[in-house]
Amino acid sequence: MPIEIKPQTPANLDKQQENAWKKNISFFNSKKISFKDRIFLFQQIQLLLQTGTPLYAGLSALRKQIEKPAVKELLTDLVSTIDEGKSFSFALSKYPNIFTSTQINLISASEEGGFMAEVLQQILDMEERREKLRNTLISAVSYPCFLAFFSLAVVVFILTVVFPKFAALFAKIHDTLPITTKSLMWLSESLTNHWMMILGAVAGILLLISRWFASEVGKIVVDKFKLSFPVIKTVFTQVYLVQSLRVMSLSLGNGVSVMDTLADCKNTVQNKLYQNFLHDVELKVQEGSGMSSGFAQAEFVPPLVKQMITTGEETGNLPIVMEKIANHYEAELLKYLQTLSKLAEPIMLLLMGGLVGIIVSSLILPIFSLSRAVH
Template structure:
């Protein structure tokens, strides 16, 4: 059924009063629109469409409820394009920073099939799963990073503040000082005398590392390490597998072609090796060999996943099977991250204890020697 649009037109925000009788005040601020804003938009749009609201009416309602300035402007322009007769997917495609190709392709398929609000609900679930995965990854890394930062802060404080106060005292027994104390005293002197040079060097090092990581060679090297380093390769493999299978399942189950679905998978995965694998699968499909044939030679993809994909392709249920594989590896990934987090905690505490122990012993042992000399 064709959508009926109102004659009003919402123009790009240029002030408080907008054309078409709609009063709109653009929210202030410079926060970029991200996953949270897209999820809010998707949830509101699905709900309004399900209640029978027209697409244009739903968009104008969302504009009034959106607090993020960039998102508000984007939805306003989308509503304007829709009111002028353009397709919703075409209007979304002009805002690639907010709506990725997967989102646009699925909306286009749903427009043709007349089941847009169902697809929007599925897109919302996919975004929610991605955010949940991101939160899990951040939570798993937060505590170890905190312990590392705290240990470094303790070391710097002891070397810069505590050790200098004992310097004159230790000079009288310099020949009897433990090697660890001598090394730490020398390090303390260097840090206090050349702190400007050290800070400048640290800043240059950080800038150089960031530049290398953003370069093609650096990015490729990091991508390789993620998929080949023991201990973390399984985690990153499952992360990329879940990301790609989410898109593949959702796309295929909503009528998107295999080639377009694979292209969407390639866009969503942030690893050059994994993207290369998906590109190889695309070539295999174009040649008529199928998805499973393109995955057969992959060294980092789990055999279980390859076998299930081959079975799904043979039975004509690739979309459904991809969803089942995705659900399975989501659970496995959560378990693995939890196990790694629990393993990292005692290791970091042990390292922190050793560092503090060396610092304390380097101070206490010379003091004992001084007390013996005095007695």
């Protein structure tokens, strides 16, 4: 999804710097940079650094070959900021809607250690895995949703086009019609004669539902549902674990502080309950109990994960352990989603066939009954 650029002012700029900074980047407000643009930038910068090209010279050369205006303007500002003596991570931090706090903190740590090319490759690998998981989730639900909408379209077509042609015939034998046929006749008449009212009511209901989902109460209810409802719970628990543990592994392994790492994780996982869990882990770390104590209190974290986190903390191999856990649950999640997708297809086809069958039988059976009565 394209990301709208809304730069924020760094806290440590004085008033004169702030005004100049705002002037330099005011033209970004109407521009957009996509996920692919961001990945392309990281790929090109990583390649330049691997070949020994200085960062400033590499960004300047990259700016000349870019054609997309938004990306070119972004590179122009990055080059200008570095030319002022600021760090690359500082330049990126001016655009929190493009570059995540995880990416910025990792690049900041790599600048101090002199291993930015390696960190950029790790960031690219993480983004590639995340995109693959996202695409798998979308594909797992897209086909069942398509079948559901197709079934609804077929039902509406039968009720609004086919049923009205038999309305006069069924009116003569209304008392002898099955209850299903009577119900469908009433529904057909309502859809045909009052479709504008029904459409308005549906639109109003959808608007209210969307506003409720956007409210704080709605978000909390949905987040609880994701971590408590069977089947759904398995998917989202593993998604959140994979996302957060991979960020933790990468950040801690490259020297980012524990508190900054946990803050990055809260920005990565979009679930209030999981963010509260990460906040509890932060409190445990501040108390000196360690991350394993925070994980041990979470009900939705599998016991195996709790034990491995404890072991990793005791042995000093926490980043490696977290990476192994993330890889394991990512593989399990991909298999689980593939299984759900395969199961959903026949179930949806069966439901669709049953629904259409009921409607067609409600239409045909009265005609057969009338035919026998005539003979």
